[in-house]
């Protein structure tokens with residue numbers, strides 16, 4: 001069987017916030033596929049990050065798609081601002097959307113690709129009815145809010161079940177992204193269970209290794225598998 005194409009989406013949450021533009025450029029030059037930008041509102045998750053102005057400020061630093069992960073309550077209020085700022089994929093949490101189908105349609109109407117995310121404690125049934133509409137499904141493998149947490153082992157079985165749901169419902173164009181605690185030791189297992197986009201924060205942006213070396217190590221771990 002040929003190996004599936006796997007995309008890497010470095011999360012700049014773990015980068016030095018005083019030089020985020022350079023971090024985006026480094027990830028681009030290292031061969032990333034998407035730039036993952038984590039938006040936190042201090043309400044849906046117990047942490048705060050950045051908003052549309054930062055997405056707009058980072059836009060000139062790369063041509064790669066911005067994969068914008070909204071960990072916020074009532075994301076509908078900000079979809080237009082994030083789209084205007086240059087987000088290519090906008091992902092909302094199922095737990096934060098009363099009308100998830102409407103949110104997905106709103107993202108698409110703004111010309112972006114629509115992602116739906118679910119937390120570790122949420123059942124896959126929460127997103128089942130919108131799978132056919134979604135361009136991307138983001139499965140959280142840590143509780144959202146912070147970089148550098150440990151991968152929750154039960155996520156592997158959940159990835160398998162989500163992969164099966166996508167395949168059985170013929171959602172072949174829907175990307176399965178996994179986010180949280182992924183490193184070079186875990187990456188191939190995550191892919192074997194069915195992931196096709198890997199988010200990596202701490203494994204890419206950390207002291208002791210350049211971004212290029214870290215991305216190369218992640219890729220090598222997938223090639224070896």
Ligand code: DX5
Nearest residue numbers: 011144145148180181201202
């Ligand atoms: C966590 C964020 C993740 C985070 C991943 O709430 O959604 O994108 O940055 O970072 P690592 O790879 O360090 O777990």
Ligand code: ZN
Nearest residue numbers: 038069179199
């Ligand atoms: Zn994220």
